[in-house]
Amino acid sequence: MYLNHSRGFSDRSARIGNGRSPRRPSRLPYALIAVGCALVLFIAAVVGYVNRSVDVELNGQKTAVRVGSTLQNLIDDQELTDTYDAGDLLAVDDSVLKRHGGEKLSVKVDGKRIKQGKWDSRELEGGEKVTVKDGRNTYEKHEVQAxxxxxxxxxEGTGAIEYVQTWGVQGRSEVWVGEQSGKTQDRGEVVPATDCVVACASVAPKGNEKYVALTFDEGPSGATKQILQVLKEKGVTATFFLSGDAVEASSATAKAIVDAGCEIGSNSYSDDSLKGQDREAVREQITKGTEAIKSATGVKTMLLRAPYAAFDEQNWIDAMDLVSAVVSWNIDSGDWLLNGADEQVSTVLDSVTPGNIVLLTDRDECAEQTLEALPQIIDGLIADGYKIVTLSDLVKTDTSLSKKLTSLTKVTMPKDAVFPQLAEDDDTTE
Structure with a gap:
């Protein structure tokens, strides 16, 4: 026994001496268990998140739905098709073809109508306001003859300034021919036309403050630079309506007007009346005038004073996309009559009221009289408390007009607008 025990001891000692340690239990199973538990918890969390509930407002009441639910899910879960009635299917003459054959439900999400074909694709994420009502009546399939x-x-109105207040837009009338009923029905004016409105107004400065605008026609002339010198000496500016042919003959003088800080508009190309001319001729006169001004001064203006202030309804129809405003005057100084400077001065000073537009002529024939009268007119207006401004600045003094006529020199015809037609004369008599 002793020998056996000693031998056993010796064997163990030998193993220890050989550098071998006793085998320990493996930790791998525990790690796998931990990973498995974590994975289960993660999957549970994901499933819980994906299937979480969110609140929507259904007809004013908070309602819980699973996130990602569609409108169709909501409608089915709440049994809304049993709660609300479908609309009727109507013939083109509004008679009922099929009771409850129209729209199933009327559904809106955040105020936007959702068609039935999109109910099963419109997902709810929470926070939406869903409105469900009875379905609307719908019409049978039909041919439209428009x-x-x-x-x-x-x-409308009266005054020295004319401009497009409302652009004309086409309307539409329809006749429907039903596929199922076979009926033909005149549906009348389904989209009303928007008539074009040209407004006429004079300037009424806020608080009746004393503002006035001096305007010159037909330039530039040989006297233009002298007129500009008078304006500079008096510390005022004016508005010059330039004739295209005169600009071409004296482009440097036209540029000098702009450089002096004055405003420019067009007096058309030549001194021919636009009334009675055809559409092509009217548009050519206006376009050539503005192009000549742009070429000489670098300024594109759509402000027009028609020759002789003659611009009728047909002219508006032909060229409303080319002009921002058509401006005449409140006071004609009469300088073109050549009645003398004193007469010209008294005509202006005795007639002026706040917001007036004064007509003067920048023409060689009137030059001597105009240059004599102009300093007196300016001095008299200033002495009476008037501030002399350009036309654009004059319009700005009128709170109401400036909101409607936001730019006196630029305009853009809207894409959906069209040129209107002349209104038919009312020849009805009793």
């Missing part, structure tokens, strides 16, 4: 309704031109 007729365009052209807008008419209306001219």
């Amino acid at each position: 007729t365009v309704i052209e807008p008419k031109l209306k001219v």
Whole structure:
């Protein structure tokens, strides 16, 4: 026994001496268990998140839905098709073809109508306001025979400044032919035309403050630079309506007007009246005038004073996209009559009221008289408390007008606008 024990001891000692340690239990199973538990918890969390509930407002009441639910899910879960009635299917003459054959439900999300075909694709994320009501009546499939309704031109008000207040937009009338009923029905004016309105107004400065605008026609002339010198010495500016042909003959003088800080508009190309001319001729006169001014001064203006202030309804129809405003005057100084400077001065000073536009002529024939009268007119106006400004600045003094006529020199015709037609004369008599 002793020998056996000693031998056993010796064997163990030998093993220890050989550098071998006793085997320990493996930790791998525990690690796998931990990873598995974590994975289970993660999957549970993901599933819980994906299937979480969110609140939407259904007809004013808070309602819980699973996130990602569609409108169709909401409608089915709340049994809304049993709560609300479908609309009727109507013939083109509004008679009922099929009771409850129309729209199933009327559904809106955040105020936007959602068609039935999109209910099963419109997901709810929470926070939406869903409105469900009875379905609307719908019409049978039908052929539409449409007729365009052209807008008419209306001219409203009185005054020296004319501008497009409302652009004309086409309307539409329709005749429907039902596929199921076979009926034909005139639906009348389904989209009303918007008539074009040209407004006429004079300037009424806020608080009746004393503002006035001096304007010169037909330039530039040989006297233009002298007129500019008078304006500079008096510390005022004016508005010059330039003739295109005169600008071409004296482009440097036209540029000098702009450099002096004065405003420019067009007096058309030549001194021919636009009334009675055809559309092409009217547009050519206006376009050539503005192009000549742009070439000489670098300024593109759409402000027009028609020769002789003659611009009628047909002219507006032909060229309203080319002019921002058509301006005449409140006071004609009469300088073109050549009645003498004193007469010209008294005509202006005895007639002026706040917001007036004064007509003067920048023409060689009137030059001597105009240059004599102009300093007196300016001095008299200033002495009476008037501030002399450009036309654009004059319009700005009128709170109401400046909101409607935001730019006196620029305009853009809207894409959906069209040129109107003349309104038919009312020849009805009793």
